[in-house]
Amino acid sequence: MSRKIHQESHIVLSYILLVAQILRLHSRDGLLLSTAVTPIDQAEWSRRQKRRSSQTNGETKNSSTLQPFIPDALQPITYDLCCEVKGHPSTGSPTNNLDCRGTCFTDRACTDLSYPFDTLGEKQKHMLRDLDDEERIRLKQRCVEKPELTLPNVTWCSSNETRYNSTEIALGMYGHVPQPGCSLVTEGGGSGPWQHLYIIPKAKLAFCGIPKVGITQWIQFVRFIAGAKDYPAFPHKKQDKDFFRFDKLNPSLQQEIWSSKEWTFAAFLRDPTERLLSAYLDKITDTKIQKEIQSALGMKVTKLGFKFRDFVERLDLEFNKTGCTDGNVGNLNSMTGLNWCSDPHWRPQIMSCGLYSNLDRFQFVGDINNSSQQTQDLLQRVGLWELYGKRFINGGIGFDNDIEFSPCMVRSHHWNYTEHVGFQQIGVDTAFSHKKNSQKEFKKYYTLDLLDLVNKKLYADDYKLYDLVHKRKITNGKQLAMELSGTGC
Template sequence: MTMSSTNSKNRRALPLLRALLIICILFVASRNFTLLHSLAAGSVNEQRDDVENERRRSFVVDRRAAAAAAAGSDGSKRHNAHAVNDNVGKLSSKRSSSSQHNTISTIPFQPAKVPSDPFSLPHALQPVTFQQCCPLLTRTPKKPKCGQVCLTEFACNNTLYPYTSVEEREFMKPMDVESKEVLRDRCNEMNGRMHPPYTWCRQWLTDSIGMIRQNDDNSNKSGYNDETTMSEHYEIDPYAANLPPPGCSIFNNGGGSGAYQHLMLLPEAKMAFCGIPKVGITQWLQFLRFTFGAKDYLSSPHIKGEVFAMRFDKMNEVAQRKILNDPEWKFVAFLRDPAERLLSAYLDKVSSKKLEREHFQKQHGLNRTLDFDEFLNVLGEQPKSCPPRTGRELDRLKGVNWCTNPHWRPQTYSCGMSEFLPRFSFVGSLNYIDSQARAILHNVGLWEKYGKYYHWHQDKESAQGASRCSLPPPVLKVGEELFGFQQKKKQSSTEKSQQSLRASDTGYGHATDSKTKMSMYYTSPEMLEKVKRLYTEDYKLWDLVNEEQLHSGSELAMSLSVECRSNARD
């Protein structure tokens, strides 16, 4: 009875056990199916990512290959586009010094905030307690007020300012009177050369110079060498390159100005910045003075004494050669869309501002304002020689060449790019100035110390009553977010309506707001084509750098020139 009852219960439980077993099997199968489906989907997504990445790589390769092909005039010298670009990175590594690599990380922007102790900020932002202006004690005391430093007491009392040591001051001293006379003769001899050839890599800088400097017994601990240091080892020498040498701008108002006219030096970071007119140069000069601690750093910087002291083309020839050949000095340049830059120059110097407009007309013997199309036509008339500095004839305006007004002179004629492009550690685009400037300043050690604290006036009301020669720093509140150098500020609708008011301070809109006016002035495709013909070499380089990635000069030179690629293999 008991056995039979037990068997009966077991038989009744058997279907239940079978059902449970089937459920378990189905559950395991469904989990495996989900896993397989996820793996398959992941594989498909990876394949899609691979395809997309390959498409992007092909796009970049095709762009650079087109530029490389355009650079080669001899068909027999042209390489397969893909092979050329596959080797560019290897060749760049081979020929570039360690200071020239552009593989620097993008630094996320974290706004700094005003601390409770304002005297812990960089000196330029600390409260103003001194109201006077004074000439630099390191320079002639006859400077006009706009050339003086204002609101900065220590600069008025420190005989070294803006230098940090006696050694730095001696190293960077300007050329003497005798050297100026020799330079004048050289510049006059070279001034007739209107179109120096674009070689891009006439001379290369390699690690050997840095090793020579480190092993030189004459090197002192401050990092500045005396005049006897191994001059025979110089690899880059604009005085030997059959070009107008640095410093010619002293005599001929920028025309035929020499290979490195627009270079500005930030000695604390060993950074040489190429300040091309109409490519945000004003903001960089203001930042230069910010690093020196000048509390009037937002003032018009162009004739301030510190700026003149840091101009490469005014320095003595020995210092120029040493800086050019020291790999620890990093050379930096930003480029701008040539058509946009030309329009900005026209609006700023020819048509918009009353004072500038009248000066332009007087300078060129005009009795009216040229419209933009007329301006382009005059630029398209190429003269046979550089006109003299004196005179008001319209011939001074004709042509786009070496001796053209620096505001519309080709960008590639600035700072030696047409001859010594591999010397540049970083070449960026004004369209990506926020992330690229941040990355560069972080790389040279200036972002954490100065860059993230940089601030400008949100409006002109806070500077009322102040001359543009002695503009005070912004009034800051505890906890307020600082803008950061060249960083875009989130704007309310009210602030956006004031964009043109602040354009000259931010470095983005530029004072002329030319980006938004392109379609108003370039009214036909022919006008843009004319600009492309006038600025052919600028466009070759612009097409390579106008992307978020920073480039080294070595990489760019090899993309532009068969000869540069050949030199890189030697």
């Protein structure tokens, strides 16, 4: 009897050792078996195996020699050119800033028709609308034809009858707000509510990147996933990121994404007072801009400049223009009242991505002050953390050899770079590269009356929403919408 037990114990022990060996091999290859493998993990694993198969040229493969998954954006750089993205509507335009609009150091961008997607079929599905001049004029006119309706009707949640069944209703493409196409024309002032919504198709994630709430690094992350080896560069003029802009997609695809319950919609918010001060310090304190503002307002130019109080009080003025004009500081439309014409850096957060009327569509709403943990949680939920999130490297390499540095041409660090801390896994101010530390300057600029003006009047709806996210730790958009609206969504 004891001999039989000994044999059975030996079999069990051998099985345990075999499983342990398999786990060790797989964990070394970056595949975590302790959690369920998501569809995106399986797809990446399949592509990785095919790539290795082609590289071995028929040689015998040993699983113990497989290397960890390395994103394309972190592969060694062997290419020095910048290329326009094939299939982008503006490709071939007579401009001289190829380093800013093109994708640099990435041979795929120059040779592969499918870039920035994995397959040509994916790219064809996400092709951008190419508007002719006549259509652009029509869209722009629609953006500005109803100046009396420059603010959205804040309802927080859409009705059950219209939430998913109508493109025009679901996407706000109706009379009282600018439609998504507006941002194709004016970019900043006058753009529609979907200007800053970015998609990551391989994870079915739609992320609302609100200006002054970390949008720059999120766009860098989108380009990192796409394989751009200049992803740490200033991303806002790069052509490849446009393929992931929700408002530039065809309306049929917009509706498909919006109505699909497989897609996760997410956003991060920031304290309204802190965000407004950050916008002032970053965008208004420049000496040249100060002089332009003072001249336009007929103010005497002094060393004090256009003070923070001047800025806030101007946002409290009534907006009485006939429409949104181009982003010219001289006309001051972006600094008169708060509306669709306001500069997006201080436009209310709820006016981004349809939060004011479709908050219940967002499965996740986070707090930038807790971005490290919440970003990781979000990316784990959609299957992006293991393959991309934790492999993200902040910052990059600028020009060497005494060549003038260009923020548009920043090379990614190699995979073995020591600062391999993961996406959003560092301090808030460092992570989002804000020019000034607003929190440290807070008491210097805010008085009690200015605080009341910002939180109780100018950004009252922003504050109500952020208060629930920050203090009560509510992250589900539907629950937030129900709390704010007082009705069922």
